[in-house]
């Protein structure tokens with residue numbers, strides 16, 4: 055939105071200035087522009103010009119043009135040179151210069167000419183280009199990104215190969231680019247289109263399935279599907295296969311055997327391998343068992359604990375290996391072992407563990423986690439500094455270094471919740487490790503894998519060269535902690551016999567999908583009535599959409615916990631934001647110290663007329679860290695009364711409600727349910743269909759396809775050379791001949807439990823409703839509301 059002074063207009067408008075609104079680039083104060091558009095009447099701000107296109111108002115001929123070309127916009131061009139230029143191109147001067155700059159070579163030196171044309175196209179071209187881009191109906195933010203990247207070549211790129219946009223611009227998918235290409239008359243069987251389809255398929259496959267590669271035949275099939283469904287055309291297999299080879303030959307795809315990789319994932323896996331392979335090859339440090347026992351006695355006294363033999367083995371291995379992996383389910387003592395490792399490491403290396411005493415030197419112990427919450431928990435539990443990986447490495451939300459990135463310093467690195475770290479981030483982390491550092495990865499391999507591609511934690515646990523310990527004994531036991539034992543049985547693939555029984559810390563309510571929002575609302579009402587903090591009740595749901603999806607539940611809980619009163623609220627897409635709302639941060643924003651999965655509270659809403667950004671602003675607090683987002687940034691937050699199980703990784707909540715119903719269908723998997731259940735610290739309410747819980751616990755998610763493990767061992771056995779690899783794919787009547795088109799059956803663990811749930815039907819009764827009573831204090835009246843429904 056701009057306020058402009060009017061020099062001339064053909065509209066019926068009498069004022070001296072007007073607000074113009076629309077897609078407008080960097081206009082320069084003081085310059086003249088022509089705006090084309092429609093006069094509108096804004097209820098609040100009065101008459102405005104809604105701009106459809108605009109351009110710099112450059113004089114087109116004569117003295118005005120000479121003055122413009124010799125102005126401060128074009129250093130090095132004086133009045134005389136400008137006159138000569140206008141003599142060469144007396145009409146449509148600027149367009150001609152941009153089209154055929156070489157014709158000025160007699161007037162300007164090559165160097166001057168390049169600079170002049172660049173400036174001219176920057177000055178003159180942006181508005182023109184942006185207004186031309188408007189015909190493709192892309193969001194204005196994307197138009198700017200396109201212009202920023204290609205500058206004066208923008209329209210050429212779009213005309214010649216709009217598919218380039220798919221590779222270069224986040225937010226432009228294949229189908230959008232294909233539409234532009236069709237409009238530009240680009241053939242549906244062109245190689246550029248096929249290559250774009252291939253690249254798009256490789257990446258979307260990785261994002262959708264978490265695999266780091268795709269088998270050549272899957273790539274062929276999927277790409278042909280994409281190309282044929284996006285435009286009505288038959289695509290020949292041979293042509294697609296030939297294009298795969300072109301991409302390989304040009305280094306835009308990588309191959310191992312018939313496995314095809316996007317470059318980023320291929321080189322990230324290679325980077326992880328190369329960095330860690332050096333660590334594996336380091337010889338274990340010698341530690342005399344007697345000395346270890348002496349140290350452990352002191353550690354146990356300090357921490358007032360007796361470690362069991364497996365935990366001690368973990369500490370021993372951590373002290374003697376440069377790279378060590380610790381895994382285990384909830385309550386098996388991972389944190390207790392980390393504390394032991396730190397104490398023992400400090401004793402062994404005579405280190406002071408008080409960070410305040412390190413004013414000049416770096417503190418030797420670096421604790422990192424992939425989420426802000428997990429990092430804070432590490433700090434709470436060990437009392438030592440900790441940070442997110444992104445913050446420590448100086449990475450922004452796209453995982454790119456903010457400046458030059460930071461290397462790690464210190465001698466012992468401990469990374470918790472490592473199962474959440476994807477292939478790209480793992481590569482960046484390991485690349486920053488000093489060769490002398492001792493590295494300890496900690497996590498729970500049975501949780502969901504990372505959101506991004508790969509399963510680095512699970513893969514590294516499979517590499518036999520790496521020292522690792524899997525803790526399996528539950529220490530958090532006894533009355534009042536049946537959540538932990540439930541989690542362990544889920545991990546082992548069965549529901550315990552007492553799954554539906556009322557326990558001190560968990561309960562089960564049978565419900566159909568359609569009733570889930572109502573039940574959650576009733577539980578929440580009872581929760582409030584009891585005087586509990588709404589923020590301590592967290593609903594975890596696998597999906598966003600649908601009657602029992604996150605969006606629906608968020609709306610109903612917002613209305614209950616934070617209803618509209620006589621006050622301001624902001625609408626954004628389908629969401630309403632109010633002061634005091636619980637919000638979830640959706641991306642990593644290291645510079646603001648907020649991260650994907652962080653939960654905060656809205657402390658204020660500020661209307662645009664009071665803000666510097668001239669946009670409505672939301673002010674939030676994430677654990678005391680104030681973050682202010684103008685409207686343009688609101689896509690980074692959402693309501694958090696209910697959140698996805700994926701987003702909940704790395705966080706824990708006092709009370710958790712987990713619904714599971716058949717409509718979540720393909721999400722119903724063991725590691726998803728396991729992750730949800732293990733988020734509950736004090737109490738857990740399971741809600742839904744018994745059969746769906748049974749399906750989830752039985753169904754093991756397919757393993758992700760990655761090439762990391764092979765690199766550590768089997769790689770040397772792969773005797774295929776790169777040229778052979780290409781031949782496999784080139785095969786004259788291509789790979790399709792060998793295609794086995796049967797779809798793999800969902801890997802289902804056959805070891806089904808003799809579940810108590812199998813044959814039973816469930817009805818909502820006074821009995822199973824009151825199972826939640828001890829936790830949230832339901833009254834008889836609440837129960838009546840339930841049963842009447």
Ligand SMILES: Nc1ncnc2c1ncn2[C@@H]1O[C@H](COP(=O)(O)OP(=O)(O)OP(=O)(O)O)[C@@H](O)[C@H]1O
Pocket residue numbers: 359360361362365382383384385386387388389390391529530
């Ligand atoms: N050897 C032990 N003897 C007695 N108690 C132990 C021992 N090891 C762990 N515990 C106790 O068990 C509980 C769980 O341990 P800890 O928090 O270390 O497990 P965790 O694996 O980190 O769990 P989570 O993943 O759920 O956070 C703690 O109360 C801890 O004190």
